[in-house]
Amino acid sequence: MEERATKVLLEEPQTLFLAPLSRPALGSVGKTGTWRTMRPVVILDKCTGCKICWLYCPENTIFMRDDGKVRIDYEYCKGCGVCANVCPFDAIEMVPEG
Amino acid sequence: MVVNIRKLPDRYYIMPGNAACPGCPETMGLRYIKMALGDNVVLVIPAGCSSVIQGIAPRSGINFPILNIVFAAAASAASGLKAAFEAQGKDVHVVVWAGDGGTGDIGFQALSGAAERDEDIIYICVDNEAYMNTGIQRSSLTPYGAWTTTTWTGKKEHKKNIPYILISHGVKYVATASVGYPTDFIEKLQRAAKIRGFRYIHLLAPCPIGWRFDPGLTAKVAQLAVQTGLFPLYEYINGVFRLSPIAKKYKDPKKRKPVIEYLKLQGRYKHLLNKPDEVKKIEEYIENLWHLIDALEKTFTAEGGKGEAIYRSL
Numbered sequence: 001m002e003e004r005a006t007k008v009l010l011e012e013p014q015t016l017f018l019a020p021l022s023r024p025a026l027g028s029v030g031k032t033g034t035w036r037t038m039r040p041v042v043i044l045d046k047c048t049g050c051k052i053c054w055l056y057c058p059e060n061t062i063f064m065r066d067d068g069k070v071r072i073d074y075e076y077c078k079g080c081g082v083c084a085n086v087c088p089f090d091a092i093e094m095v096p097e098g
Numbered sequence: 099m100v101v102n103i104r105k106l107p108d109r110y111y112i113m114p115g116n117a118a119c120p121g122c123p124e125t126m127g128l129r130y131i132k133m134a135l136g137d138n139v140v141l142v143i144p145a146g147c148s149s150v151i152q153g154i155a156p157r158s159g160i161n162f163p164i165l166n167i168v169f170a171a172a173a174s175a176a177s178g179l180k181a182a183f184e185a186q187g188k189d190v191h192v193v194v195w196a197g198d199g200g201t202g203d204i205g206f207q208a209l210s211g212a213a214e215r216d217e218d219i220i221y222i223c224v225d226n227e228a229y230m231n232t233g234i235q236r237s238s239l240t241p242y243g244a245w246t247t248t249t250w251t252g253k254k255e256h257k258k259n260i261p262y263i264l265i266s267h268g269v270k271y272v273a274t275a276s277v278g279y280p281t282d283f284i285e286k287l288q289r290a291a292k293i294r295g296f297r298y299i300h301l302l303a304p305c306p307i308g309w310r311f312d313p314g315l316t317a318k319v320a321q322l323a324v325q326t327g328l329f330p331l332y333e334y335i336n337g338v339f340r341l342s343p344i345a346k347k348y349k350d351p352k353k354r355k356p357v358i359e360y361l362k363l364q365g366r367y368k369h370l371l372n373k374p375d376e377v378k379k380i381e382e383y384i385e386n387l388w389h390l391i392d393a394l395e396k397t398f399t400a401e402g403g404k405g406e407a408i409y410r411s412l
């Protein structure tokens with residue numbers, strides 16, 4: 001009995017996956033951009049590409065553009081405003097949605 | 099070892115479109131784990147906001163292999179997972195990611211047991227100072243004076259000092275960190291990763307929902323906790339205690355910001371802002387905390403600069 005258990009663990013790991021597994025995916029609760037009441041807007045002239053906003057963004061919705069500045073994924077950005085508060089160059093402005 | 103932001107991996111560690119509230123400190127912290135440790139990480143998560151943040155099956159909003167587990171079993175399940183990986187010859191970081199309730203109250207016996215057995219795991223307490231997932235009830239890590247739905251005139255007891263209790267277990271590594279200082283947290287994770295045995299990191303995670311502040315201020319509140327002296331940042335490695343370089347200066351009370359600056363940003367302290375006696379109790383708590391830090395510094399030193407050498411070598 002015990003031998004069998006060890007065998008299952010070591011040689012047939014796939015038999016352990018009896019329960020359905022979730023996989024990492026975008027939008028596990030939908031397009032969270034619709035939650036936003038305020039929209040972060042990058043003022044490109046001021047952005048130095050320092051990546052501080054990228055480091056702090058809780059949603060992983062800030063990306064580097066080819067020119068080294070940042071862009072925001074509005075499909076999922078929840079509009080928290082963390083990026084605007086941490087930017088040392090005041091290069092992100094929060095403007096009301098809609 | 100200094101962390102260069104530009105060299106950190108830029109990948110989806112938190113999947114956009116997850117269920118966390120705007121400005122969530124837990125999703126911030128989760129991103130830093132993989133920035134520091136890479137992909138070779140398995141998370142063990144007991145009940146809490148991070149169970150819910152994952153979203154609705156079959157999708158998950160957290161890009162890690164995760165074992166979701168009951169409160170009481172997080173540290174023991176992680177011990178077993180590590181043993182199983184070892185039996186398979188796999189070198190994997192098994193990381194527990196548990197809330198303050200899951201760490202200081204409900205999961206404490208398993209945590210204490212795993213620490214005493216010196217299990218080869220990293221245990222991170224993501225401390226938002228209450229049971230947030232079930233609607234902001236007090237935990238033993240809720241601080242004095244804070245409003246919660248079960249302490250609606252303000253909590254009467256002080257915060258339980260879990261990192262200190264873990265130092266008392268004599269484990270290999272204990273550190274405190276704050277989501278306000280991500281590079282410090284990443285550095286600590288990287289140092290912890292180089293050590294074998296039980297490692298504990300206490301991560302302060304200000305929650306805009308439960309602490310009642312503007313969600314844009316998560317990082318700022320997390321920084322103020324350190325700058326007011328309320329949350330000292332330190333490391334304890336193999337019996338040597340050291341204040342973290344960015345937080346060393348707050349040892350001097352004159353360099354600390356007035357604690358009221360921290361309290362007034364948070365609705366959970368609204369009722370005590372014009373009660374000087376109550377604010378004084380929090381100031382006294384800070385004083386006492388630093389007496390303890392002083393004692394730890396004096397107790398856990400290494401002769402002849404060996405202490406610094408230990409930190410530099412990792």
Ligand SMILES: Cc1ncc(C[n+]2csc(CCOP(=O)(O)OP(=O)(O)O)c2C)c(N)n1
Nearest residue numbers: 145146147197198199200228229230231232
């Ligand atoms: C044994 C048990 N008791 C109570 C609960 C209900 N419960 C689920 S999450 C939670 C709060 C967890 O608080 P904490 O560990 O601080 O994590 P947070 O939600 O704040 O991230 C509680 C009480 C449970 N799931 N299991």
Ligand code: SF4
Nearest residue numbers: 047048050051053087
């Ligand atoms: S923090 Fe400000 S300056 Fe730095 S990359 Fe972001 S927007 Fe640009």
Ligand code: SF4
Nearest residue numbers: 057077079080081083
């Ligand atoms: S508003 Fe919040 S979610 Fe949106 S990009 Fe800024 S930090 Fe990220």
Ligand code: SF4
Nearest residue numbers: 119122147230305307
């Ligand atoms: S309640 Fe707080 S910790 Fe929980 S998901 Fe919301 S912001 Fe994050």
Ligand SMILES: [Mg+2]
Nearest residue numbers: 197198228230
């Ligand atoms: Mg909590």
